[in-house]
Amino acid sequence: MAEREAVVFPNRDGLRLFGVLHRPGGVAERGDVAVIFLSPGVKTRVAPHRLYNKMTESVLKLGFPVLRFDFYGLGDSEGELPETQLVDLYASVQDGRYLDDTLCAMDWLEQRLGVRQFILAGLCGGALTGLFAAGRDRRVCGVLGLGLPVALDGRETDPSRFMTQGQLEDLGSTYLSKLFNPHAWWRLLTFKSDYRLLFRAVQRRLLGKQKTAPKPVTASEPQVSNLNPLVPPAFFDFLSAGGHLLLVFSGADRLAWEFEEKFAQPYAGRLAGLGNHYEMHTIAHANHILSDPQWRNEMQELSDDWLLRHFCHGRDSSMKGRGTLQRVEEHCSE
Secondary structure, eight states: OOEEEEEEEEOTTSOEEEEEEEEOSSSOOOSSEEEEEEOOTTSTTTOGGGHHHHHHHHHHHTTOOEEEEOOTTSTTSSOOOOOSSHHHHHHHHHTTTTHHHHHHHHHHHHHHHOOOEEEEEEETHHHHHHHHHHHHOTTEEEEEEESOOOBOOSTTSOTTTTOOHHHHHHHHHHHHHTTTOHHHHHHHHTTOSOHHHHHHHHHHHHHOOOOOOOOOOOSSSOOOSOBOTTHHHHHHHHHHTTOEEEEEEETTOHHHHHIIIIIITTTHHHHHTTGGGEEEEEETTOOTTOOSHHHHHHHHHHHHHHHHHHHSTTOOGGGTTSOHHHHHHHHHHO
16 A cells, blocks of 8 residues: 655755655665656646546556645745735746756655666646756656646737737637627627737638747857746756657646747757657646546556656567556556
């Protein structure tokens, strides 16, 4: 039976960070690699609808020890957040706010269990923090990112200026569906609508404006967009050092469109040379937090298969697609 222990360790400012350490118990524990779940936004070490708790149960069956902890100022951990609006907190995460806390968690877990390699997993801001840590610290051998945000958001950002083609098409359909909605007309006539965004979205939907592929990024002429400038260096530094990255996006989430149009297309040439170190999957119709059990199960199947192929050495990759439970049982019986 899996074991769990409440733990506490300091960050570099001396603030105490609280978390939970899980160990496989009945399954042979890995002594070389541990998994750390990184808090998404303000949802702490539990994540929306206890997503991290559910993922932890599956990861433990593969023999990995797991640490879930709260960043400073969140959940049970010490520290205060000076921001009064969530948008400002999210903007600071985009700038690497919790990178040091993540490195401290790795230091503590290495001292506690003797592991020297780490797989960092997280949703949204947790995925971004994991990527930043992977680009900085070679102990990170894998990153599992759910809904990785690659664009800069904040109060100073005009959302209509950098909106993707996919978002515009989706919004255009939404606006047109409200043609006979009195409340929508009332918002329009009382100047409560975003007219620039409405015009761009409806124009694209009605006129079918031809899509133009983003210009490939070069060192002498960088892409003009709101792409987070910290993402490409961390992304390619990590993978060029031999790390493995799995990105899972939700089909109904704008982050999937942003990744494709702001990062994947402009950097297509560099991505093509990464081989099996980089994988991306999109779960059709899923929302950002994977709230439906069917979406969550599909994500877990992808995650377990990725872990087995890249971090369970000597395992037969033919286990792919045969179901999580069967693959876990085969792994544990060897």
